[in-house]
Amino acid sequence: MKTNWPADLQLSQLQLFVRLAEAGSLSAAARQLELTPAAASASLKRLEAALAVRLVERSTRSMRLTPEGELLREHAVRALGVLDDARSLLSAQREELSGEIHLAAPLDLGRTVLSPLLDTFQARHPRLRVVLHLSDSVHDLLRDRVDVAVRYGILRDSSLVVRPLAHTRRTLVGAPAYLALHGHPAHPSELARHNCLALNVAGRPELRWSFHRGTESLKVKVEGNRVADDGGLVRQWAVAGLGLAFKAGIDVRADLAAGRLVEVMPGWQGDSFPLQAILPAQRHLPLRVRRLLDALVMQFSRLDDPAGIPPADASNDNTASAPFD
Structure with missing residues (x-):
């Protein structure tokens, strides 16, 4: 590969190439950058012509980087990151972060907790655009246009x-x-007589609920007449008095505080798990994303979780793991 950059090399070509490398598909990279497939293909061809090397091996089903493409990817990510940081730092001197952040989160957490927490941050940085991707399915951070995902569970x-x-x-x-x-159940076995509102997880209703009391643990099978793949809808059904829900304490904290919901069988504990911000290890982390992460850590540490479990240790940036729940 030539050591001197061609005079006609454009940043947009490098941005497209990096997106292609992450997404593994030219059409996916084009969608993320709001380009037509034809424009993206032409841009990639111009980049290869300018560098006089083949960067991508094409087949009818997939694209993969050549050794030269892997080398360019490494340096392009670094170069684009340095430029993005410089732009962010110049803006930060005026206390005005700018640019766009794509943030993924579960539906209920995003609507009831995360969106209000973002209000203060965006009020301080009005030129910053935050795009929320809300879904109870897990986003692929390497293929989707997501800078940070907020998820429950262990990684x-x-x-x-x-x-x-x-x-x-x-x-x-x-x-x-x-x-x-319908009465207050006192033991998990009594849930068989109650209408239990279920969340669809990976295409199946979550109908086996785990409870713990001291050293005793048990799992009970529940039934109900409503199932949804939207955790927020399950919570709304519970608020409407249509049945019992088994929700993350953070998601129902406001309803508990307002009296719209009450905790049932408080002597029996559900499974505990962390809430974490997830990001790709190899991707450059722009200053605006780092500032958002710091703000989220601070804001979540102030939440009064009715489950009574203290906030996570924000000083630990890497945790080990078991699969996501």
Whole structure:
């Protein structure tokens, strides 16, 4: 590969190439950068012509980087990162971060907790655009256009970096009206007589709920007449008095505080698990993303989690692991 950069080399070509390398698909990279496939293909060809090397091996089904492409990717990520940091630092001198951050999160957490926490941060940085990707399915950070994902559970993927935000536990909740009509269960075995609202996880309703009391642990099978793949909808059904829900304590903290929901069987604990910010290890972390992560750590540390579990240790940026729940 030539050591001197061609005079006609454009930053947009390098940005497209880096996106292609991350997404593994030219069409995916084009969508992320809001280009037509034809424009993206032409840009890649111009980049290869300018450098006089083949950067990508093309087949009918996939694209992979050549050794020269891998070398360019390493240096392009570093160069684009340095330029992005310089731009951010210049803006930060005016206390105005700018640019765009793509943030993924579960539906209910994003709507009820994360979105309000972002208000203060964006009020301080009005030129910053935050794009929220809300879904209860897990985003692929290496293929999707996501800078940071906020997820419940423990990570085992060594290609990702973890920033702890908080700890919570599953909390059994119901509306006062539902409990007045159907009674308060005192033991997990009594849930068989209650309408239990379930979340679809990986295409299947989550109908086996785990409880702990001291050294005793048990798992019970529950039934109910409503299932959704939207955790926020499950919570709304519970608030409406349609059944009992087994939710992360952080998600229902506002409803518990307002009395819309009450904790059921408080002597029996649900599983505890962390809430973490996840980001790709090999991707450059722009200053705006680092500032957002710091703000989220601070904001989550102030939340009063009704589950009674203290916030995570924000000084530990990497955690080890078991699979995500």
